[in-house]
Amino acid sequence: MGRIKFGTDGWRAVIAEDFTFANLDRVTQATADYWKANAVAGTEQKVIVGYDRRFLSDQFGRRVAEIFAGNGYQVVLTSEPTPTPAVSFAVKDQKAIGGVMITASHNPPAFNGYKLKAFYGGPADPTTCSDVETFIDRNPVQALDLDSAVKQGRAVINNIRAAHYKAIKKLVNFKLISKSKLRFAHEALFGVGAGCFDELLAGTTCRVTTLNANHDPLFGGINPEPIARNYVRSAAYLKKHPHDICLVTDGDADRVGGMDGRGNYLSTHQLICLLLHHFVVNRKGRGRVVKALTTTSMVDKMCAAYNLPLVETGVGFKYICSEMLKGDVLLGAEESGGIGFPGHIPERDGILAGLMLLELLATEKTSITKLIANLEKQFGPHRYGRIDAHFPLEKRASLMDYCAKNPPSKLLKSPVVDVKAYDGVKFVAQDGSWLMLRGSGTEPILRIYAEARTDADAQKLLRAGVEITRKV
Missing domain, CATH: 3.40.120.10 (Alpha-D-Glucose-1,6-Bisphosphate, subunit A, domain 3)
Structure with missing residues (x-):
């Protein structure tokens, strides 16, 4: 069935490989169970479900709605592909316990995703996401087909953009x-x-x-x-x-x-x-x-x-x-x-x-x-550059450890005055230029970021970042 792991912003995977209806059932049931076990004062047992324009997003959204309805939640399903902020706004505006947005945002077309929205109308915090993961496969999936849910008043299909x-x-x-x-x-x-x-x-x-x-x-x-x-x-x-x-x-x-x-x-x-x-x-x-x-x-x-x-x-x-x-x-x-x-x-x-x-x-x-x-x-001028490089996942931790322990003494002839290693590793020079290496939270790639006074210098820093990766 595959492991479901939340990244930088939700769970994302390739459609038909890991992003399947079976895995979607598992994570949705886990979310329903989590919210049942963690009621929020002042909210209703209501969930807002939205979806984007990706392949099968409307069907994935429909399935999510059916599982929440089957678990006793009142469900509002968007009537058309809808911006994520409209879903988040509806969660807070309608005092829902949370929301789900079916989207992989900027990822390649082969991907889809499951963004979890908390009662305050924003992304669920990392603790909530990891707690939802612990509920996966605890209980069998319960679902109520959407037509029946609508007839029984457990689900409504609405356009939420106007609000x-x-x-x-x-x-x-x-x-x-x-x-x-x-x-x-x-x-x-x-x-x-x-x-x-x-x-x-x-x-x-x-x-x-x-x-x-x-x-x-x-x-x-x-x-x-x-x-x-x-x-x-x-x-x-x-x-x-x-x-x-x-x-x-x-x-x-x-x-x-x-x-x-x-x-x-x-x-x-x-x-x-x-x-x-x-x-x-x-x-x-x-x-x-x-x-x-x-x-x-x-x-x-x-x-x-x-x-x-x-x-x-x-x-x-x-x-x-x-x-x-x-x-x-x-x-x-x-x-x-x-x-x-x-x-x-x-x-x-x-x-x-x-x-x-x-x-x-x-x-x-x-x-x-x-x-x-x-x-x-x-x-002053600030020129920025970024490279997205493929890098073996199993070597990423060693790379970050190497970067944190072996910072360069200079960036573009300016002394390195700070090393930040709480999310990737960022080297900051005295003149304000910087270089950073960080693994993507949603894709198997390494991002290298740099900023300097000129485009040419930003590119030099990016090349220096690539050289660092070759040492591991």
Whole structure:
């Protein structure tokens, strides 16, 4: 049957190999048993179930709903492929004990996944995930077919997007965006974000062009991840048809990426820094800033300049979520483009992040490239690179141990002043450049990250990271 193990964000596996209906039954029954044994005051025995556009996601979602219904839960199943943040919002809004989202987010099309959402409307914490694993195979699977569950009133099939749209509209200056006459594109990467901005901004002066919006379980031959190599087609379109900005959402629309209006790549790090600038300078916000340790050090410099407390976490939004639950967080962000906002659920939300970027442009009435240039003038250039390399799983622990015990004395002629080894290993130099090696929590690959003042230097650091892997 195979071992089911939760990674950085849920359980993911290749469809028909480990991600099968039989294994889905096991993990869903375990989740039902866990929530029965761990009731949460103030919640109902209700579960929200959503799914993305991947192969068989609708059928997997249906099966999850049947098992929760068979275990006595009230179930709300989405009526169509739905963004993850809409599912998370519905969990909190409807006082459900939790939710399940069938998605593998940015992974290759062969994968699917099972994201667990806690009662607070965010990713389940690592302890909960490991506890759910201990319930696997304790009890036989109980299921009630969906048609019967609906007839008996144990399940409803609903579109939950409207409540999410209403909530995020209140978090931005929607009137300002509506009058801005912004002309922007949305690269949906064939994911569930397709159509969201068209619906949100219908009847406003904004003009939306949605690219790659069709439902294609093969994602047009790419992985639905907001990185430059997946933007080739839309970048070519924007060169011929300029816009003010192009927003990008990943496969389940919980993360954001971007291009300027002419198809030039904007890194997730640049977008994070633009939003931090907007929250401090334009919105006059204060509070703690939380970032995953693979996120640009420009955030550190901005926090120092604005006198904001900075908290650094391991990789995975669940760690940022736990900080958001403590309160007083101005912004929570991770390298992959996941951003969490105050006054909302403790969850990354690519749709809300897109609206916030539109609010920034409507407020400053300046091009996105000028805004980035202004940030670099103030805090210096930061160039980032990442390599995803195949590396034997059985050697990963030895590699991390070797890195922690044998740090380089210098990075690009600058002395190494810090080594962080609580999630992968990160070497930080005196001049602010850094190199990090970390195994993916969801795929059998090793990620090598680097940041320096120039692209050439970032590439040099990445090559140095590859050399380190050859020593183990």
